[in-house]
Amino acid sequence: MLTTDRFLEEIKKKIQDQKRILTKEADRYSYAYDASFGFHLPDLVIQPPATEEVAAVMKLANTYKVPVYPRGQGTSLSGGPLPVKGGVVLDLSQWNDKLEIDKDDMVAVVSPGVLTAKIDEAATEFGFMYPPDPSSSHVSTIGGNLAENAGGPRGLKYGVTKDYVLGLEVVTPEGEVIRTGGRTVKNVTGYDLTKLVVGSEGTLGIITEATLRLVPKPPATKTLMALFEEIVDSGRAISKVLTAGIVPAKMELMDQLSIQAVEAYEPRGLPTDVAAMLLIELDGHPASVAEEILKVKDLCSEVGARDVRVAENEKEAAEFWKARKLVSPAIVRVKPTKISEDATVPRSKIPDMFQRLKEIREKYQIDLVVFGHAGDGNLHPNIIADARDHEEMERVEKAVAEIFTAAIELGGTLSGEHGIGTMKSPFMEMELGKAGLEMMKRIKASWDPNNILNPGKIFPEPGQRLVLRHD
Amino acid sequence: MLTTDRFLEEIKKKIQDQKRILTKEADRYSYAYDASFGFHLPDLVIQPPATEEVAAVMKLANTYKVPVYPRGQGTSLSGGPLPVKGGVVLDLSQWNDKLEIDKDDMVAVVSPGVLTAKIDEAATEFGFMYPPDPSSSHVSTIGGNLAENAGGPRGLKYGVTKDYVLGLEVVTPEGEVIRTGGRTVKNVTGYDLTKLVVGSEGTLGIITEATLRLVPKPPATKTLMALFEEIVDSGRAISKVLTAGIVPAKMELMDQLSIQAVEAYEPRGLPTDVAAMLLIELDGHPASVAEEILKVKDLCSEVGARDVRVAENEKEAAEFWKARKLVSPAIVRVKPTKISEDATVPRSKIPDMFQRLKEIREKYQIDLVVFGHAGDGNLHPNIIADARDHEEMERVEKAVAEIFTAAIELGGTLSGEHGIGTMKSPFMEMELGKAGLEMMKRIKASWDPNNILNPGKIFPEPGQRLVLRHD
Numbered sequence: 001m002l003t004t005d006r007f008l009e010e011i012k013k014k015i016q017d018q019k020r021i022l023t024k025e026a027d028r029y030s031y032a033y034d035a036s037f038g039f040h041l042p043d044l045v046i047q048p049p050a051t052e053e054v055a056a057v058m059k060l061a062n063t064y065k066v067p068v069y070p071r072g073q074g075t076s077l078s079g080g081p082l083p084v085k086g087g088v089v090l091d092l093s094q095w096n097d098k099l100e101i102d103k104d105d106m107v108a109v110v111s112p113g114v115l116t117a118k119i120d121e122a123a124t125e126f127g128f129m130y131p132p133d134p135s136s137s138h139v140s141t142i143g144g145n146l147a148e149n150a151g152g153p154r155g156l157k158y159g160v161t162k163d164y165v166l167g168l169e170v171v172t173p174e175g176e177v178i179r180t181g182g183r184t185v186k187n188v189t190g191y192d193l194t195k196l197v198v199g200s201e202g203t204l205g206i207i208t209e210a211t212l213r214l215v216p217k218p219p220a221t222k223t224l225m226a227l228f229e230e231i232v233d234s235g236r237a238i239s240k241v242l243t244a245g246i247v248p249a250k251m252e253l254m255d256q257l258s259i260q261a262v263e264a265y266e267p268r269g270l271p272t273d274v275a276a277m278l279l280i281e282l283d284g285h286p287a288s289v290a291e292e293i294l295k296v297k298d299l300c301s302e303v304g305a306r307d308v309r310v311a312e313n314e315k316e317a318a319e320f321w322k323a324r325k326l327v328s329p330a331i332v333r334v335k336p337t338k339i340s341e342d343a344t345v346p347r348s349k350i351p352d353m354f355q356r357l358k359e360i361r362e363k364y365q366i367d368l369v370v371f372g373h374a375g376d377g378n379l380h381p382n383i384i385a386d387a388r389d390h391e392e393m394e395r396v397e398k399a400v401a402e403i404f405t406a407a408i409e410l411g412g413t414l415s416g417e418h419g420i421g422t423m424k425s426p427f428m429e430m431e432l433g434k435a436g437l438e439m440m441k442r443i444k445a446s447w448d449p450n451n452i453l454n455p456g457k458i459f460p461e462p463g464q465r466l467v468l469r470h471d
Numbered sequence: 472m473l474t475t476d477r478f479l480e481e482i483k484k485k486i487q488d489q490k491r492i493l494t495k496e497a498d499r500y501s502y503a504y505d506a507s508f509g510f511h512l513p514d515l516v517i518q519p520p521a522t523e524e525v526a527a528v529m530k531l532a533n534t535y536k537v538p539v540y541p542r543g544q545g546t547s548l549s550g551g552p553l554p555v556k557g558g559v560v561l562d563l564s565q566w567n568d569k570l571e572i573d574k575d576d577m578v579a580v581v582s583p584g585v586l587t588a589k590i591d592e593a594a595t596e597f598g599f600m601y602p603p604d605p606s607s608s609h610v611s612t613i614g615g616n617l618a619e620n621a622g623g624p625r626g627l628k629y630g631v632t633k634d635y636v637l638g639l640e641v642v643t644p645e646g647e648v649i650r651t652g653g654r655t656v657k658n659v660t661g662y663d664l665t666k667l668v669v670g671s672e673g674t675l676g677i678i679t680e681a682t683l684r685l686v687p688k689p690p691a692t693k694t695l696m697a698l699f700e701e702i703v704d705s706g707r708a709i710s711k712v713l714t715a716g717i718v719p720a721k722m723e724l725m726d727q728l729s730i731q732a733v734e735a736y737e738p739r740g741l742p743t744d745v746a747a748m749l750l751i752e753l754d755g756h757p758a759s760v761a762e763e764i765l766k767v768k769d770l771c772s773e774v775g776a777r778d779v780r781v782a783e784n785e786k787e788a789a790e791f792w793k794a795r796k797l798v799s800p801a802i803v804r805v806k807p808t809k810i811s812e813d814a815t816v817p818r819s820k821i822p823d824m825f826q827r828l829k830e831i832r833e834k835y836q837i838d839l840v841v842f843g844h845a846g847d848g849n850l851h852p853n854i855i856a857d858a859r860d861h862e863e864m865e866r867v868e869k870a871v872a873e874i875f876t877a878a879i880e881l882g883g884t885l886s887g888e889h890g891i892g893t894m895k896s897p898f899m900e901m902e903l904g905k906a907g908l909e910m911m912k913r914i915k916a917s918w919d920p921n922n923i924l925n926p927g928k929i930f931p932e933p934g935q936r937l938v939l940r941h942d
Contacts, residue, residue, distance in 0.1 A: 104710050104819035127716055149659050160657060162666075163634065176906040183817040185847040186631060186887035188620050188670050189895075189902050190929055191911045195633075195666040199659050216716035239575050245598055245687035285759030292756070346654040348575035376656040416657035424660075431660055435647040439918060440662045446913035458661055 007064040011046065014056035020047040020094075031089045034074040034081050036423055037468050042069065042083040047091045051169060051177055051208040057090065058175035058206070061452050069454055070202040072113070072144025075136050077340055078421030080148055080201050084456035090206065092143045098209065101126055105183055107166060108212045112143030116150075119212065128214035131158035134417065146207050149199030151417030153250040156375035157283075160417065162198045164213045170197055170205035173448035183211055196443070201419050202454040204447050218283035221249065222293040223317035226300040227274045227307045231255070232351045234276040236303040238374055239347070241280070244299060246292050250281040251375030255354070258327045258371045265330035268323050274306060278374065279324055281317075327371050328382075334367060337387040339396060339468065343407035344378040344416030356406035357381055364399040366392075378416035393469045400466060404430065425460040478535040482517065485527035491518040491565075502560045505545040505552050507894055508939050513540065513554040518562045522640060522648055522679045528561065529646035529677070532923050540925055541673040543583070543615025546607050548811050549892030551619055551672050555927035561677065563614045569680065572597055576654055578637060579683045583614030587621075590683065599685035602629035605888065617678050620670030622888030624721040627846035628754075629686075631888065633669045640680035641668055644919035654682055667914070672890050673925040675918050689754035692720070693764040694788035697771040698745045698778045702726070703822040705747040707774040709845055710818070712751070715770060717763050721752040722846030726825070729798050729842045736801035739794050745777060749845065750795055752788075798842050799853075805838060808858040810867060810939065814878035815849040815887030827877035828852055835870040837863075849887035864940045871937060875901065896931040 008023070015021055022028055022045035032041045043066075048054050061068045067087035074081055074093075083089050096113035103126050108119050116137035120130040134140060134150035144150075146168075151160045167181035170193070181187050181194035197205045228234040238251055254262075254277045259270050270277065280296055282289045293310055300308045311317035332338050345353045354370065361368040372380035381403055385396050404414050404427045414424050414431050429437050441459055444451075479494070486492055493499055493516035503512045514537075519525045532539045538558035545552055554560050567584035574597050579590050587608035591601040605611060605621035615621075617639075622631045638652035641664075652658050652665035668676045699705040709722055725733075725748045730741050741748065751767055753760045764781055771779045782788035803809050816824045825841065832839040843851035852874055856867050875885050875898045885895050885902050900908050912930055915922075 102817075102819070103714060105817045106713060107817075127714055149663075151657050151659075155657050159634075162663070163630075172906070172910060176909075178904065178907040178910060180907065182884050183882050184815045184849070184884055184887065186622050186626050186815050186844075186849045187884045188622075188888055188890050189885045190891060190899060190908070191675075191914060192620075192633070192666050192670055193907070193910060195663055199663055204662075216713065216718055219716060242577060242687065243574060243598055245690060247687055285756060285762070287758035287762065288756030291758065344655045344657050346573075346576045346578075348573070373657075378655070378657045411654050413653050413655055413658045414660045416655065417659055419659050420661060428661060433649065435643070436649040436651065436664070437661070438647075439643060439649060439664060442917035443662060443914055446917035447910060 004064060007060060007066055008044065010060050011057065014060065015046060015048065015053055020049070031071065031083070031091065034076040034079060036077050036079045036421065038079060038082055038084070038422065040083045040086070042089040043086050045089045045091055047094045049095045049097070051171065054090065054171045054206050054208055055175045055177055057088065058171055058173060058452070061088065062174055062450050065450060065452070067455050068452055070147065070206045072141035072147070073139055075140045075144065076148060076419065076421060078415070078419040078423045080144070080419055080421045080457065082422060084422060093141050101214070106214045107183055108214055110142050110210055110212065112141060112207055114142050116140055116142050116145050123214045124217060127217055129217040130164065130212060130214055132161045132164055142210060143207055146198050146210055147200070147202045148419040149417070151378065153252055153373050155373055155378060156251060157247045157249050162195055165194055165198050165210060166213050167211040168194050168197060168207050169209035170207055172205050173453040181211070185213065201421060201457055203444060203457055204453070206453070220286040220289045221281055221283040221317070222289045223311040223320050224280045224293055224296055225309045225320045226278045226280070226305040227271060228276045228278070228304070229274055229306055230304070231275050231354045233304045234278050234374070235351045237278060237300045237305065240299040240303055241296050244295060246282070246296060248280045248375060249283040250279065251373070252279040252324050253277070253371060253374035254324060254327060255370040257369040261330040261334060261369060262323055262326045265333050266326055270323060279320055324371070331369055331382060331384050335384045335386050337385045339383040339385065339400060340418070341381045341400065341403055342378060342416045342418040343381065343403050343412060343414060345407055345410045345412035347375070347377045349410040349412065350374060350377060350379070352410055353379060353406065357403065360399050360402050360406070364395040366396055366399050368399070377412065387468070390469055397466050397468050401427070420458045422457060423466065425458055426464045426466050428458070428460055475535060478531060478537055479515065481531050482528065485531065486517060486519065486524055491520070502542065502554070502562065505547040505550060507548050507550045507892065509550060509553055509555070509893060511554045511557070513560040514557050516560045516562055518565045520566045520568070522642060525561065525642045525677050525679055526646045526648055528559065529642055529644060529923070532559065533645055533921050536921060536923070538926050539923055541618065541677045543612035543618070544610055546611045546615065547619060547890065547892060549886070549890040549894045551890055551892045551928065553893060555893060564612050572685070577685045578654055579685055581613050581681055581683065583612060583678055583680070585613050587611055587613050587616050594685045595688060598688055600688040601635065601683060601685055603632045603635055613681060614678055617669050617681055618671070618673045619890040620888070622849065624723055624844050626844055626849060627722060628718045628720050633666055635684045636665055636669050636681055637684050638682040639665050639668060639678050641676035641678055643676050644924040652682070656684065672892060672928055674915060674928055675924070691757040691760045692752055692754040692788070693760045694782040694791050695751045695764055695767055696780045696791050697749045697751070697776040698742060699747045699749070699775070700745055700777055701775070702746050702825045704775045705749050705845070706822045708749060708771045708776065711770040711774055712767050715766060717753070717767060719751045719846060720754040721750065722844070723750040723795050724748070724842060724845035725795060725798060726841040728840040732801040732805065732840060733794055733797045736804050737797055741794060750791055795842070802840055802853060802855050806855040806857050808856045810854040810856065810871060811889070812852045812871065812874055813849060813887045813889040814852065814874050814883060814885060816878055816881045816883030818848045820881040820883065821845060821848060821850070823881055824850060824877065828874065831870050831873050831877070835866040837867055837870050839870070848883065858939070861940055868937050868939050872898070891929045893928060894937065896929055897935045897937050899929070899931055
């Protein structure tokens with residue numbers, strides 16, 4: 001056990017509610033997983049409900065050299081909260097007592113354990129919205145969304161989590177409490193620690209409070225579905241729409257295999273012989289949305305869409321979106337293990353990326369479906385496999401590595417929104433180069449000299465390779 | 472002379488075009504100033520037109536321990552490019568050979584010396600726009616805008632410079648070349664070095680190329696002018712508009728003294744007895760803009776505006792904006808020295824800030840006018856004085872310190888968009904606290920161990936105070 005008795009004794013003095021210290025194996029067990037791969041049992045789980053307690057834990061952890069792993073609801077797809085070196089998991093999911101909306105400043109102030117969907121719900125009452133939604137906002141915490149800089153389908157028009165963070169309260173790896181940013185949209189007082197900590201995957205600090213920017217909720221939305229016989233035509237449609245001065249709230253793509261999987265799982269009458277389907281949602285003023293949706297329809301037809309349908313009402317729009325939502329449950333029916341990637345390419349390279357993915361699928365004989373946020377180039381190649389089949393998983397590992405290589409060769413990035421965690425760290429140098437990675441490491445070392453906070457993430461260990469096999 | 476002969480000799484070997492090395496005092500003289508305060512003659516000016524040359528200069532500067540000061544067009548209001556410790560000024564304003572627009576990816580790729588207005592001009596040809604404009608975009612370089620994270624009147628709806636940067640090529644303080652981010656809107660591969668370097672005021676790296684996000688140009692704009700007899704009513708108008716679901720492109724405020732200054736300078740028929748004037752610009756789809764401008768008009772009237780006028784056409788809109796543009800030239804007619812501040816408060820605190828500014832004006836008997844970007848709380852209190860009057864400047868120094876204190880006490884920030892530079896560094900700890908400042912210093916020390924790049928900025932020297940007097 002990494003955490004000495006002495007450390008535990010000291011922790012008990014600092015945590016007011018002793019029920020918030022979990023030591024039994026049965027209690028610790030569920031903290032050994034997240035939504036990615038690997039099993040790592042922590043020695044101790046603490047559920048602090050206050051900044052001072054987080055700070056006290058970090059100070060003790062530095063004294064006793066015990067690793068600390070902050071965690072929200074554990075929905076991470078990249079291993080963010082996994083306690084790979086044992087030690088303490090800091091469960092922040094219970095700390096959800098603050099959710100304040102300030103109408104005049106148009107901000108929300110929240111504790112880390114608040115579910116992201118609750119923020120948007122609370123904003124709605126004032127006519128506002130909190131746009132970022134990684135499609136899991138009803139189960140994921142804002143703390144986790146902040147740590148990972150969560151994205152989602154609204155990225156193209158509304159940006160990602162980082163674009164909505166004005167200020168943070170952060171406990172540093174050594175247990176100091178700092179406040180970054182503030183309540184204003186404009187702030188250039190020193191380095192932007194807010195945007196450095198957001199997306200640092202819990203390696204640079206523990207977010208104990210966040211001030212989030214809200215925006216007026218657009219009064220109208222319209223959805224359109226377009227079907228294409230060639231992937232490249234769907235890419236041209238996206239480009240045509242954007243250069244026509246229209247920025248959709250969402251532009252989602254499903255490839256043929258995604259459509260086929262959905263139709264096999266829960267038939268919705270989608271044609272299974274098309275190469276791609278685009279779902280486009282516009283939002284804004286009713287007059288502009290009504291006019292623009294017709295323009296989008298024309299543009300899709302112009303570039304050769306086989307069929308374009310505008311949803312007549314909200315019910316029909318929800319029906320269209322249901323197909324997209326069914327992709328994930330549908331594909332895990334094929335095989336139990338889903339490796340969800342988020343390699344992202346510049347929008348113009350989407351057709352090339354599809355070609356590369358097709359080659360990878362054939363080369364390694366894997367089940368690979370592609371869907372995702374095509375408007376911002378953030379595709380989700382998903383590989384379906386069976387983790388118990390070692391031979392298959394070996395092919396999958398090689399295929400994943402080639403997907404990353406393809407994304408980077410096409411001018412893209414390893415990760416658009418899932419984060420690096422443990423899954424992608426072996427590939428960091430390929431994208432960033434030695435010098436780029438070195439500058440990141442310097443920041444980590446200067447903030448966390450004892451390497452206490454979420455060690456084993458982002459930065460590859462010497463010789464580390466991607467392993468998806470459970471042994 | 473800080474730069475030894477040996478250093479100069481080595482520099483000459485690395486810079487291809489010897490005309491780009493300026494050693495004569497007459498040539499160096501204009502690099503001793505920017506648009507803020509102070510005169511610091513550099514020992515040497517280099518105008519490198521290539522990344523390798525910048526990297527070579529930084530490597531030599533580390534070897535010989537010579538400070539290096541990157542500079543664009545020197546329009547900084549906070550002392551960003553001033554060579555306060557002598558050494559080399561790296562003039563990047565001549566390096567303007569690259570300005571490429573990629574229509575499909577909706578990005579611009581630019582060299583650091585390109586004037587910011589040229590980027591927007593080039594984008595317009597494709598139906599796009601580059602929104603950030605610190606109101607000096609026709610004379611300031613994108614490199615300077617990036618270094619300072621320039622803001623401007625469009626902050627409320629469109630954000631600031633940082634919100635448009637997807638990727639950078641950066642020469643580190645030790646002369647390594649790194650690439651941060653990329654060409655995609657979504658990128659969570661490691662720490663966000665892009666947003667760390669942007670706004671770091673040239674202390675963490677020299678930006679040698681930037682990839683900027685463009686957005687579709689809105690097809691229509693409408694402008695409205697509203698006059699208020701009470702400052703607090705103008706604040707209520709702003710709040711009403713935003714909570715009605717309308718996000719104007721600009722929401723500018725001029726106080727009574729600003730209006731009076733303009734009327735004295737170039738009469739435009741504005742009533743000089745109102746407490747405040749709001750200029751509101753909407754942009755977007757023609758139908759929504761036409762409807763929303765009427766709604767804004769009603770909302771302004773509801774909260775007690777004395778008069779609200781919607782510009783009938785573009786010519787009249789330009790007339791309205793002319794008044795705002797005339798504020799700066801008008802006020803320097805009163806006295807020659809203008810201290811332009813940008814202390815920013817949460818939007819709801821604008822009326823309180825006005826009250827505090829009124830008290831400061833009376834206490835120190837200074838000429839203080841207030842105008843600025845009220846929609847995002849980014850006011851510009853401008854003090855008009857005569858730098859040759861030492862007694863007056865002493866009062867001004869004290870007043871400026873109190874303006875900063877007021878902004879921070881109201882939950883705001885020292886600087887919304889001008890940067891810290893030399894002017895505001897003495898006040899950093901007041902906003903950030905000791906621990907917050909320490910975390911910034913750690914980043915600087917880890918990236919620039921010899922403190923070579925833009926030393927003397929952002930971080931206060933022991934005992935440093937604000938001095939606006941030239942002795």
